[in-house]
Amino acid sequence: xxxxxxxxxxxxxxxxxxxxxxxxxxxxxxxxxxxxxxxxxxxxxxxxxxxxxxxxxxxxxxxxxxxxxxxxxxxxxxxxxxxxxxxxxxxxxxxxxxxxxxxxxxxxxxxxxxxxxxxxxxxxxxxxxxxxxxxxxxxxxxxxxxxxxxxxxxxxxxxxxxxxxxxxxxxxxxxxxxxxxxxxxxxxxxxxxxxxxxxxxxxxxxxxxxxxxxxxxxxxxxxxxxxxxxxxxxxxxxxxxxxxxxxxxxxxxxxxxxxxxxxxxxxxxxxxxxxxxxxxxxxxxxxxxxxxxxxxxxxxxxxxxxxxxxxxxxxxxxxxxxxxxxxxxxxxxxxxxxxxx
Ligand code: ADP
Ligand code: MG
Numbered sequence: 001x002x003x004x005x006x007x008x009x010x011x012x013x014x015x016x017x018x019x020x021x022x023x024x025x026x027x028x029x030x031x032x033x034x035x036x037x038x039x040x041x042x043x044x045x046x047x048x049x050x051x052x053x054x055x056x057x058x059x060x061x062x063x064x065x066x067x068x069x070x071x072x073x074x075x076x077x078x079x080x081x082x083x084x085x086x087x088x089x090x091x092x093x094x095x096x097x098x099x100x101x102x103x104x105x106x107x108x109x110x111x112x113x114x115x116x117x118x119x120x121x122x123x124x125x126x127x128x129x130x131x132x133x134x135x136x137x138x139x140x141x142x143x144x145x146x147x148x149x150x151x152x153x154x155x156x157x158x159x160x161x162x163x164x165x166x167x168x169x170x171x172x173x174x175x176x177x178x179x180x181x182x183x184x185x186x187x188x189x190x191x192x193x194x195x196x197x198x199x200x201x202x203x204x205x206x207x208x209x210x211x212x213x214x215x216x217x218x219x220x221x222x223x224x225x226x227x228x229x230x231x232x233x234x235x236x237x238x239x240x241x242x243x244x245x246x247x248x249x250x251x252x253x254x255x256x257x258x259x260x261x262x263x264x265x266x267x268x269x270x271x272x273x274x275x276x277x278x279x280x281x282x283x284x285x286x287x288x289x290x291x292x293x294x295x296x297x298x299x300x301x302x303x304x305x306x307x308x309x310x311x312x313x314x315x316x317x318x319x320x321x322x323x324x325x326x327x328x329x330x331x332x333x334x335x336x337x338x339x340x341x
Contacts, residue, residue: 004105011131017105018112024125026091028147031127038127040092042147049090049146049153051082057137064188065181068107070209071140072114078235079144080122081213081288085233086155087221088148092127093119096141098134111140122215152227154292157248159230163293163314165253166228168217168307170263171238172277175284176270177201177208183273203265211288217307224301228292239282240335241291243321252319255312255333257326282323283336 006014019033031039042048055061055075063071076093083090095115099108119126124144180201213233221228230249232241238260246253260281262270270277293314294302302308312324321333 002104002106006099006101006103006105006108009105014105014108015131017109018131019126021116022119022126024127025123026125028091029125029127032125033128038092038094040127040145045149046147047150047153049083049086049088049148050143051079052141052143053079053082054139054141056139062185063138065185066209068110069114069117072111072116073118074114074209074211075140075142076115076118076122076124077211077213078288079142080118080124080215081211081233081235083144083146084213084215084218085231085290086146086148087152087218087228087231088146089218090122090124090144090146090215092125092145094127094143094145095129096132096143097129098132098137098139100134100136100138102136103138111138122213152222154228154231155248156230156232156245159245159249159251159293159314160295161251161314161316162296163229164296164299164310165242165255165291165293165312165314166302166308166310167234167238167261167289167291168214168309169287169289170261170266171234171287171289172262172270172280172284173204173207173266174211174286174288175208175237175280176266176273176275177204177206178286179273179275180205180269181208201265201269203263204269208286211286213288214290217290220305224305226294226298226301228294231290231292234285234287234289234291236285237281237283237336238291239333242333243335245291245293246314246317246321249314250317252315252317253312253321253333254315254319254324255322256324259309259311261309261311278323278325282333 024032030041080090230245234241262277322330323333
């Protein structure tokens, strides 16, 4: 593969290359890359949503099993997921990268290729960024901007007692996918001749390397005439996110083990790795599904939705936050989530 040293291009040459092919698609983007700041304009009756996330090599990703194109895609998607979790529409991102001379122009272009694909997929404009150097590792910071009508914005702190708790899609797959990739890396390090056997585990690996933000659900809820009473995206595992909603809403919750949605491939892979499926769902991360609560009167509107599961209900704070196990036992839900340090 070709390798063009970044030093040959310089910062401005690099920015020129990275911005190639970018065409803004949203009317809210007045001016994108190329001046001291991007210029945006939103409808007068809407509020602006803004969020940022940083991914650090060695902490949030490992380039020995994460293709740069996937990393770029994922970095954009995880930000879009935060806007989805507010029930808003994402429209712009700004990308800041810190890179060392370990990376070639071609490598950084791969990263941007993934980001541009995600931008196309989710109709988001890449309107600016910053380029700086690091000693060794890669750092990617993305800021996303979106918007929503004031009355459509959904917070974490607004769940009500007796509301129904819903989750989208299936859970635990991204965490199991990460375990598969880590295991393959060990095998590969031990014997570089070995080819990874990923075919049967494609679904979980894809969920780890190419997650999606549930903008489709945001649109479905609009079509169904539902504004959730609270919402959060599941980046750190169901337990941690449910605790956030409960703590911020000053309530407790009851969820049922037999209602946790887990895909069949995921269950098979969990079993083959000797992992507890419930522990993976509660404490595994990076599914980027949505956890939300609705009024009981809205239940009929979602009960036939293929991709929404109802897993329990909110209750008084004094009753605590509990999982009713398959055996009928009540187990307190505790946060583990991801510990980075
Ligand atoms: P300044 O020095 O005024 O901050 P820069 O020279 O850093 O401006 O950036 C010039 C333009 O290129 C700006 O529009 C900026 O947002 C954009 N830009 C810089 N780095 C990146 C990047 N890594 N990705 C996308 N756009 C970038
Ligand atoms: Mg700058």
